[in-house]
Amino acid sequence: MFNEVYDVIVVGGGHAGSEAAASAANMGSKTLLITMNLQNIAQMSCNPAMGGIAKGQIVREIDALGGYSGIVSDTSAIQFKMLNKSKGPAMWSPRVQSDRMRFAEDWRNMLEGTKNLDFYQEMVSGLIVENHKVVGVKTSLGISIKAKSVVLTNGTFLNGLIHIGDKNFGGGRAGERAATGITEQLVQLGFESGRMKTGTPPRVDGRSLDFSKMVEQPGDAVPEKFSYLDVTKPLTKQRSCHLTYTSNEVHDLLREGFDRSPMFNGRIQSLGPRYCPSIEDKINRFADKDRHQLFVEPEGWNTVEYYVNGFSTSLPEDVQFRALRSVVGFENVKFFRPGYAIEYDYFPPTQLQHTLETKLVEGLYFAGQINGTTGYEEAGSQGLMAGMNASLKVQGRDPFILSRSEAYIGVLVDDLITKGTEEPYRMFTSRAEYRTLLRQDNADIRLTPKSFEVGLASEKRLKRMEEKHEKAEAFVEFFKETSVKPEEINPVLVDNDSAPMTQSDKMFKIFSRPNITIHDMRRVSSVDDYINQHDLDREEIEQAEIQVKYSGYINKEKNNAEKLTRLENIKIPKNFDYSKLQSMSTEARQKLNKIQPVTISQASRISGVSPSDVSVLLVYLGR
Known part of the structure; x- marks a missing residue:
């Protein structure tokens, strides 16, 4: 069946594997994606959402580089929110609620429409390694498939063990078997391995919930989107989420099952994600809190299934059920399935180079949860980088590495390789030293030219970025060069409790005032005329406004980043x-x-x- 030698074999079809396969194939490498179930490509194993604090920046960086996550997030979105809008632009983070089934379907369709990419459904049970170099993989059916490089993106499937109360069984995800053989071989080759855990909440029947007792959480009035390309449009209709709370009664009911919780009775020793704790962990760690938020999130446009965000648990199913029925709005709740915890193997990422190639075996790359990370976005970005670098290595070209001052992806990879992680790693804006430079609005300006140079980002994407950049820069120059008279601007300043002018001054200086927005400046006829004459869109106007209002901070961070670059050299x-x-x-x-x-x-x-x-x-x- 497999006589040819592939340039890149990607093992695993989750978020990391999907991005790895797409990037390698789009860079011209003959690529094979092997996964245990082709029906579950890019499955949203946990919450039905993409983006969020820092994660939204990563999705926009993936899109700017030419990955697929941003486009699929747009096509399958049911709600859009720009988080942290009340703070400075370095903190703005896009997030979408997704239609889980459509997300996976759109990913599959995009991958099937990608040239140079083949598919095969089976479990990879081992690697073929010769003289410390990977030359292929072996499947559970005993088939050997040759390759010049291999990207492992096994997620939670390596010796996965699912826990629900005092019950446990092998599995990589609910309803799917675990993957065996790879960990044992890698350990024999000299790799250090460890165990991590993560959890997921119950899924419930929305028809059994009383949403009138909850607080509605609608999307943005004017929704945006993830992808910089024009292939998708912002949402014209959205589905709401809802907010409710646990209570002391709920906590007491949950405590009744603690002696049967695998986390508390010692059956799970591995560490879980600190920043996404289980409900039992929250009750234990924050004993002074009498309630915790629960976000009730729809799983799609046309399903009654809901995800109970904030109620991740591995408690016995009867304890989960009784406790959740005591939550306001959940009095008559029916379960689709209970929550569970899962333990799985990972490999400390200090064993990798910055290309995500392993130090012990040439041509072997790790991406996603195998490196100790958590989150679709973190996994997708690693897959993209691993696929790019595997392809570049096979083609005999220089590797593609992003620095900490160039991208959140650069921060993520550097943190993993340099510091390692003993608990599931999650990206936050606080991890980036230069977050004023690494904003979600300028990811295309930062990264698309670099990606185009190595052959991933398309010419269409590059031209779209250049047009946006040139228009925004010209708009900034307009503010620097154009003066405004007191009688034109003072009504605006007075309405915003800002000191009026006594003489003409450059618009840049006025616009730099913290309480003056572009909407205020458009009350000056010359500004509105400029926008209309040059046909500026929302992104171009927003880019110019940020450049004007935060120029001092941006220049300071650029200087600091240049100092860092000198040490990098x-x-x-x-x-x-x-x-x-x-x-x-x-x-x-x-x-x-x-x-x-x-x-x-x-x-x-x-x-x-x-x-x-x-x-x-x-x-x-x-x-």
């Missing part, structure tokens, strides 16, 4: 022996020898490496 010789630097702390020598950083900047971010250790290294390298 100081390379450390490959396989450098840190044990000979006795002036360093023992911990620093051990960590540096294990991780083998590529640059001084990366070395400085490793936990346990102090500034004095970096100084010793700089002196030794002749600085």
Whole structure:
């Protein structure tokens, strides 16, 4: 069946695997996507949503690079919200509620429409490795398929174990079997492995809920979208979510089952996601709180299934049922299925290079939850980078690596490779030092030219970005060059409690005032005329407004990023022996020898490496 040698084989069809297969194929590599069930490509295993705080920035970066997640999020959206709009633009984060079934269907259709991409449904049980280099995979049917590179995106399926109360059974997701064989082989090859866990809430029948007792959570009045391309349009109708709360009565009912909870009785030892705790964990950790929020999220346009966000649990199903029936609006709730926890194997990501290629086996890449991350967005971005770099390696080209000052994806990968993780890693805006530069509105300006240069982003995407950038920059120049008279602008200033002008001044200076918006400036006829004459759209106007109002902060961060880049340019010789630097702390020598950083900047971010250790290294390298 498989006589040809593939350039790239992607194992796993989740969010990481789908993006990896798409990016490798779109860069011209002959690619095979192998997954255990082709009906579940890009399945939303947990909540039916994409984006959110920092995660929305990642989806826009994936889109800017030429990935599919942004487009599919738009085509399957049932609600759009721009979170943190009351804060500065560095914190704005897009998020959509998704139609779960349509999301997977649209992903499958896009992948099937991708050239150079083949599909095969079966479990990969092992790798074919020769002289520390991967040359293919073996399936559970004993079929060997040759490849020049392999991307593993196994999600929660590696020796997955599902827990519901005191019951447990093998599985990678509800209703699907676990994957076996790969972990054991990788450990034999010298890889270090570990266990993590995650959980998911019950799914319930919306016909049994009383939404009149809950608080409605509608989408934005003027919804936007994820993709920078014009292939999708903003939503014209939306579905609402709803908000309700737990209570002390609910908490007491849940506590009755704690002795049967695998997390509390010791059967689950692995760590779960700190920032998405189970309901029993929240009750235990925040004992002073008498209630917790529950967001009731529809699973699609035409289904009555709802996701109970905030009620992730592995408690016995009878305890889940009794407790949830005590929640306001859930008095008559019927379950589609109970919540559960799942344990799975992962591999500490310090064993990878910044390309996501493993250090031990050439041509082998890891992406997604196998690296200890959590979240569709984090997984998709890793898949995209792994697919790109696998393709570039096969083609004999330089790797594609994003720095911390270029993208949230750069922060994510650098954090994993440099610091590792002992609990499921989730992206936050606070993890990025340069979040004023890494906004969701400018991801295309930051990344599309880089991606186009290596052959992933299309020319259409590049031209769309260039037009937006040029129009926004010209609009900024208009404000810098154009003066406004007091009689024109003072009515605007007075209405906004801002000090009136006594003489003419440049519009840029007026617009820079914190309480003056573009809507205020459009009351000046020359501004409104400029927008209409140059046919500026929402993105172009927003880009110009941010550049005007935050120019000081942006320039400061650019200067700081340039300083970081200078350290990035100081390379450390490959396989450098840190044990000979006795002036360093023992911990620093051990960590540096294990991780083998590529640059001084990366070395400085490793936990346990102090500034004095970096100084010793700089002196030794002749600085």
